[in-house]
Amino acid sequence: MSVKLRGSDLTRALLVRGDKQVWCAVDDDGDEQAMMDHCGNDFTACIVSFKEGCFYCSGGSTWLFAVPIKVVAVTQHEMQL
Template sequence: MVREVKELGMNNELRGSDLTRALLARGDKQIWCAVDDDSDEQAMMDHCGNDFTAYIVEFKDGFFYCNCGTAWLFAVPIKTVAATQSDMNI
């Protein structure tokens, strides 16, 4: 997998589950991701308040595994940042 990532070169931007696989191949230990078993797009959709995020720690046999051992087919890296007063228009 590491070789495949290097062959993509600098001009191709990795996204979604492909980016998560590349981060794991590079040696990242825990990657905060939106997860789903249908698609990257579904992982990023609103799930009515349910928590569909996880720390992904491994990719093996076609599945992403979170730190509690649950397997997922898709895992999209996400960033979480605290909202500011200006974000909330206060």
């Protein structure tokens, strides 16, 4: 039986695997909170390491939870322009 990693556990596994940057939704209260839109003030960060119980982003800030996300550019067609 294989374990399905999710949320912050998946981010830690990606870093252990050797990934150098993982785009994540971040929060200090939990994975679910990281994925919520806080009145338009959502937080994403490029996570570069995990040590002493914290995720570190490329800007040097620390976070307790980091959920991997996909960041992709949208096209003109998708925006219906």
